[in-house]
Amino acid sequence: MRFVDEYRDAESIKRVLQQIDEITTGDWNIMEICGGQTHAFLRYGIDELLPDNITLLHGPGCPVCVTPLEKIDKAIFLASQKNIIFCSFGDMMRVPGSHEDLLTVKARGGDVRIVYSPMDALTIARQHPDKEVVFFAIGFETTAPAHAMVVLKAKTEFAKNRANFSLLCSQVLVPPAIMAILDAPTNRVNGFLAAGHVCSVMGYHEYIPIAEQYKIPIVVTGFEPLDLLLGLFACVSQLEKGQFNVENSYPRSVTLRGNIPAQETMKKVFHIVDRQWRGIGVIPRSGLALQDEFAEFDAEKKFDLHDISVQEPRDCISGLILQGVKKPGDCPHFGVACTPEHPKGATMVSSEGACAAYYQYKK
Amino acid sequence: MDGEFKLQCPIPLNDYPHITMAHGGGGKLSHQLIADMFRPLFANDFIQAEHDGVLLPIDGAKMAFTTDSHVIQPLFYPGGDIGSLAVYGTVNDLSMCGARPLYLSLSFIIEEGLPMQTLWRIVQSIKLAADRTGVQIVTGDTKVVHRTNGADLFINTAGIGSLEHSLIIQPASIEVGDVIILNGDLGRHGIAVMAYREGLEFESQIESDCAPLNDIVQSLLNAKIPIHCMRDLTRGGLVSALVEISQKAGKRFEINESTIPIREDVRGACEILGFDPLFVANEGKFITFVPPAFTEKTLDSMRQHPLGRDAVVIGTVRPGEPRVLATNSFGGSRILFMFSGEQLPRIC
Known part of the structure; x- marks a missing residue:
């Protein structure tokens, strides 16, 4: 399969592993931002093939993980309502709220549907004018443009009629999370592998001031085994030379400025807000919320959800x-x-x- | 008598007060139901064998017995339908015991409103599948229930088969050194059904690999291959089968991931959906455990059969803790575990 096989090729992978081994002298803690990268490192057993003095740290880039408990409880409340069809990406289905998950709500008779795109949720709204359809809009900068698109589309469609479609929004942004990690007194990250998908949308210009301010190398990295190793090689090379630049190791998908129409669509619909991250706490200016102009599509405003507020469990690290x-x-x-x-x-x-x-x- | 039924439910209520779809997904929760609730309560020598079917001594002869329910949606999908699947599912379970499938029962649970023409198509498909596999439908039952979501239909089949050899084909017969052979490429059934059900379109339509395995198994038995164990790879895919057998056999399996055949279109679909093809369902694929001396003979014999043309050795049985280790082309490795339920498409 093109664009996959080349990046899983055994000989190329062994060669880069060898190169990393040759240049590594210091002890380096390198954090991959994205959960997809963590997954790939472990799925391919790459962590065990690296020199002992490279430690991989696993970053906060899993949208499902960091969605706060409170939002999940709100989702579960909405999904339990008789007049609501609740639409979600598949991997939110098993994520537990305070008492149960969406799969259990479905088992109890809730109308919970897995969709592949927010547009599918809008289609469901069109097919069921007598029901309210809520889409669980979670994700990083990668999925936010698609959420923005569907809101713009809904705005046109429901120009005259009351909308039966809304979003439960919990999108988050990467750069503020990186800064929160670097600002923490316990920080031990020496270098970052930035998330290739996020940078495909946003470009990598936002990381340049961060690298300069914190004197830390940031390498835009893809998700296949060879991508990960090329990103690591670039990061270790910089660390060994005492450099701290932003480098693009995923040029087949990422450019400096990213996908500008996608960014503009996001800006039209969302504005930046403080956001709670599950397990971490509130990070300033790290989330997206619907602008007032689109308030009719905001499930939290449309339905009475104010009573739902929960504390994260304490015995989890x-x-x-x-x-x-x-x-x-x-x-x-x-x-x-x-x-x-x-x-x-x-x-x-x-x-x-x-x-x-x-x-x-x-x- | 009634004292028996005061036992506490073995699945803690606060864990799962209700059955969820994951309990039927063929992963960890399905196994938990069987291992913690069903098997201990019904404990007997036969249920302990934990195989696709059971071997029963009847009047001195050995018979294999099994049952399988089919709830697949949609009823018709590229490459098959619920009717042929209901026949092949039970035929394959009997075949995995090394039995020659003979007789099947056929029970329908039908929702009111199902078009008669739909039922007729399914019954005809059952007839064709029975003829193809040489089994006879000898008894059955029909129930009609109130309509729920849509007019639906479920099928249960049970089957018996005869054992015409002295092999004991089961996980406990597996020995260290055995090779693990797979009869072909993985993932077609699961992806075909899902793509069709969810309206996903790919460049080419992926068809289910749904097929009866009795004939290819018979050819292995005819070739006098001393099979230690077989398992067809249905829900939960290759991984669920390997993990389950490894635990039952108490042996470690080492799999070489790069040897496992997966078609390009299936790989592509899995990439898009974030699925691991090793966990995707199949309906015409099985693994066979044979002594290493019989590797070539097994491969030759399989490759002469249309359902085994791509047969390949995917791994070996090693001493050590019962777990399944998969190694990739550049030496990285991972331990394979069952999923909790079905794989769900991911966000990114």
């Missing part, structure tokens, strides 16, 4: 894992009281979470 301070194995609950079936917190809830990935591939 996922916040420290998402910031690279601890690894899954450091937690006494890992694999014992905390499993993918009964997760205690953020990093075990999604298949892309660091704890879930360790559980699935290593245990």
